Amino acid sequence: MQIIDFTVAHIEQAAKIAKQNYETQRGFIPTLPPIKTTPDLMPFAENNFGVAAFDGNTMLGFLCCRNPWDDAWSIPGLRHVFSPMGANGTIPENRTKIYAGLYQAAAAKWVSRGIGSHGICLYAHDTMGQSLFFKYGFGKRTVDAIRDIDEIIAPLCNEYILSELEPENILNILPLDNLHVSDYIDSPFFMYRESCREEKFLKDYHEFKPIYFVARKEGQIVAYIKAECGGETFIQDTPGYLHCTGLYCLPEHRGKGIGQNLLNLLLQKLKTQNYTRLGVDFESINPLGSKFWEKYFETYTYGVVRRIDESAVIL
Numbered sequence: 001m002q003i004i005d006f007t008v009a010h011i012e013q014a015a016k017i018a019k020q021n022y023e024t025q026r027g028f029i030p031t032l033p034p035i036k037t038t039p040d041l042m043p044f045a046e047n048n049f050g051v052a053a054f055d056g057n058t059m060l061g062f063l064c065c066r067n068p069w070d071d072a073w074s075i076p077g078l079r080h081v082f083s084p085m086g087a088n089g090t091i092p093e094n095r096t097k098i099y100a101g102l103y104q105a106a107a108a109k110w111v112s113r114g115i116g117s118h119g120i121c122l123y124a125h126d127t128m129g130q131s132l133f134f135k136y137g138f139g140k141r142t143v144d145a146i147r148d149i150d151e152i153i154a155p156l157c158n159e160y161i162l163s164e165l166e167p168e169n170i171l172n173i174l175p176l177d178n179l180h181v182s183d184y185i186d187s188p189f190f191m192y193r194e195s196c197r198e199e200k201f202l203k204d205y206h207e208f209k210p211i212y213f214v215a216r217k218e219g220q221i222v223a224y225i226k227a228e229c230g231g232e233t234f235i236q237d238t239p240g241y242l243h244c245t246g247l248y249c250l251p252e253h254r255g256k257g258i259g260q261n262l263l264n265l266l267l268q269k270l271k272t273q274n275y276t277r278l279g280v281d282f283e284s285i286n287p288l289g290s291k292f293w294e295k296y297f298e299t300y301t302y303g304v305v306r307r308i309d310e311s312a313v314i315l
Contacts (some may be wrong), residue, residue: 001098003105006050006064011041013059014052014089021089025123029300031146031277033238038086049081049113051105053090053098061090063102068115074192078307080117081110085144085233085301088120095128103136111308119305121233133304142303144233145293146279149267152296154260157215160253162261164269165212165224173212173224174201180248188285210245213265215258223249225262227270232281233301240276247292259292 006014018038026032041064044050050064065081072080090098103120110118120138122129165173177196184191196204210228214221226246230236236243244266249258270278280297282289 001060001101002054003051003101004054005048006045006052006062008042008045010052010059010062011045014041014062014064017059017061017089017091018086020091021123021126022086024092025125025300028125029146029298031148031298032300033235033241033277035235035238039234041087044087049106049109050087051102051109053102059091060094061088061098061102063088063099063106063120065106065110068113072117074194078117079113079115080119081115082119082303083121085121085123090129095126096132099129099132100136103133107308116310117305117307119303121301121303124299124302130302130304133306136306137308138304138306140284140302141305142232142281143284143290143293143299144231144279144281144301144303145297145299146235146277147297149270149275149278151264151267152260154264155257157257157261160215160217160222160256160258160261162213162215162258162265164265165214165221170205170212171198171201172221173214174198176221176224176248176250177201177246179250180246183248188287189283191283191285211242211266211269213262213269215249215253215262217253222253223247223258223262225259225266227266227278231279232303233279235279238277240274242270242275242278244278244280247289254288260296263296 015038022035022038044064047067050062052062053060063083064087065083069080072078107118120133181193181195184193208228210226213225215223227242227244231243235241247259280293282293284290
């Protein structure tokens, strides 16, 4: 097996491997949409951060990443790269050996460019790939999941009024949204996120046009669910897909079925608008969120992350 830089000449073979890997995962999760092609790999060939494995003229696998994210997670000086779904893959045979060679070559390239944090998206049922990267010091951090738009079984919560949030009242959600953000600093999260100011909140609202459903008690919003176009994987561009980008409930109102009922309202609306799938991505280190999303959605990818010793970074 020979490991070389990923170039434009490798795109055709890599795309075939990427589609084969996706179809394998779709065999486990039929809710995933059918696709004709995987994302354009040209940017990954042009940024020169990727590698490919060959046996003669036959590609065995490839591992590419997006351009580095500087000061990642608000950590000064930390450079992070991420290989999204479709930007890495191998043939079925000898997957562990191929990924091991690919990562060794890619990591050497990344670290030589001052990149100390490495992230890779793996399919949820690729147990061999996960085992290899866990062995190499990676840990699970993010999850992508999907479901159809059939309603779920939700308990009654008659003490709350649930409805879609009117556009003229959109700023009423901002305090709750910032409380959601502040929760990320708590254990076992330990994720820093800045609160959102009114100007940026309104800018994002008008740009992405999210849908909000809220639960009110005595006129006060105590919970919300949010969905919009977008997502973390290439299936976000398939017809009939919308992405859930937030669910939060004040602690004193949890455990009463509000989240399930808000999800049902969202699913009902999507059905009337001819959507067929709802996706979500979340942090695996969020115990409450993981429990909810994994109950009502099917997981199809894991994002694994490794942070190397800063002293080993070659600047």
